[in-house]
Amino acid sequence: xxxxxxxxxxxxxxxxxxxxxxxxxxxxxxxxxxxxxxxxxxxxxxxxxxxxxxxxxxxxxxxxxxxxxxxxxxxxxxxxxxxxxxxxxxxxxxxxxxxxxxxxxxxxxx
Amino acid sequence: xxxxxxxxxxxxxxxxxxxxxxxxxxxxxxxxxxxxxxxxxxxxxxxxxxxxxxxxxxxxxxxxxxxxxxxxxxxxxxxxxxxxxxxxxxxxxxxxxxxxxxxxxxxxxxxxxxxxxxxx
Numbered sequence: 001x002x003x004x005x006x007x008x009x010x011x012x013x014x015x016x017x018x019x020x021x022x023x024x025x026x027x028x029x030x031x032x033x034x035x036x037x038x039x040x041x042x043x044x045x046x047x048x049x050x051x052x053x054x055x056x057x058x059x060x061x062x063x064x065x066x067x068x069x070x071x072x073x074x075x076x077x078x079x080x081x082x083x084x085x086x087x088x089x090x091x092x093x094x095x096x097x098x099x100x101x102x103x104x105x106x107x108x109x110x
Numbered sequence: 111x112x113x114x115x116x117x118x119x120x121x122x123x124x125x126x127x128x129x130x131x132x133x134x135x136x137x138x139x140x141x142x143x144x145x146x147x148x149x150x151x152x153x154x155x156x157x158x159x160x161x162x163x164x165x166x167x168x169x170x171x172x173x174x175x176x177x178x179x180x181x182x183x184x185x186x187x188x189x190x191x192x193x194x195x196x197x198x199x200x201x202x203x204x205x206x207x208x209x210x211x212x213x214x215x216x217x218x219x220x221x222x223x224x225x226x227x228x229x230x
Contacts (some may be wrong), residue, residue, distance in 0.1 A: 002154060035216040037155070044205055044220040045147075045155065056218065088155050092215040098171045099145065099157035099215055 003028060004089050004102035011108040017077040020105045022089030024070050028100055032092040034072040036065055039086040039104075048087070049074060076107075084109045112136040114206050114221035121227045127194040130224045132206030139187040140164045143211035146180065146191045148202040149223075158204075161189060162211065196228045 005023040012018040022034065036049040047056050049065035052072065064075045072091075076083055089102040117131040132144065146158040159170040163182040170178055179192045189206060204224045207217035 032215065037217075044223050045207075045217075046220070047216060047218050050216040050218070051214070090155075090157075090216070096172065097169065099147075099160070101155045101157065104154040 002103040003093060003096070003100035004091065006087075006089060006102035006105045008103065009106045009108065011110055012076075012079045013110045014079055014081065016079045017075060018079055018107065020074045020076075020087050020089075020107070022072045022074070022102050024072075024091060024100075026070055027095040028070075028091040028093040029067065029072055030070040031094050034065065034067050035090045036063075036074045037088045037090065039088065041085070045088065079109055081109050083107060112208070112219045114208065114219055116204075116206060116221040116224045119225040119227070121229065122196050124197055124228055124230055126196050126228075127192055128196060128226050129190055129192040130204050130206075130226070131188055131190045132221050134187045134189070134208070137208075140184060143209040144180075144182070144189045145207045145209050145217055146178075147205045147207055147217070149205070150199070150202040153202075156202075158191070160209065163189065193226075196226075198228050200226065201228045202226060 033051045037045040038048045039045040052067040053065045062078045086104045088104045093100045113135045115133045120128050122128050140163050143162050145160045148156050161168045161180045177194050182189045206221040208219045209217050
């Protein structure tokens with residue numbers, strides 16, 4: 001059971017906009033920044049969004065993040081086939097004093 | 111360019127220990143923290159702990175307290191993670207990942223992963 005809650009799956013057609021949600025509590029998302037990682041099949045995770053809404057260099061602006069209260073979301077616009085991957089949200093939990101992840105969302109591009 | 115190169119796959123018997131190493135290059139080693147994250151087959155990511163290579167300060171996830179030991183060797187820019195009393199549930203890919211530290215809890219570069227298989 002993950003500390004952060006994500007839907008297990010999401011899907012969209014090429015060109016569509018997809019939103020993946022991440023729900024937490026006041027001790028993690030509510031008091032920490034949120035990070036998103038993309039994991040392509042068989043590879044290590046890759047940093048996609050940090051500090052709620054910042055993109056590392058090289059990440060297309062089709063990817064955006066937001067946070068409100070104890071929830072966060074990742075939006076992917078102009079969906080492409082290469083976006084098919086697992087997406088994880090993460091934060092620091094002040095009560096546990098540990099890093100915590102969501103269970104991951106498998107994105108399928110139809 | 112930043113690289114984190116991990117040691118190779120391991121097969122261990124239940125009750126044994128495993129040590130995974132992670133050699134960093136392409137940046138100032140002591141300027142960043144290092145985290146360990148694992149992923150069981152078909153499962154999600156699980157944070158194991160963090161080490162500050164400068165001070166040696168460590169924080170382990172409660173779940174692994176007493177079984178995990180993280181160390182750093184600044185002379186070789188290498189961090190290591192040893193997990194003891196292995197059981198089948200520890201079968202996973204183990205990743206080292208770099209973090210900015212100073213309250214910034216994200217991982218900007220990851221190692222390639224090390225598969226640890228625990229089987230009798």
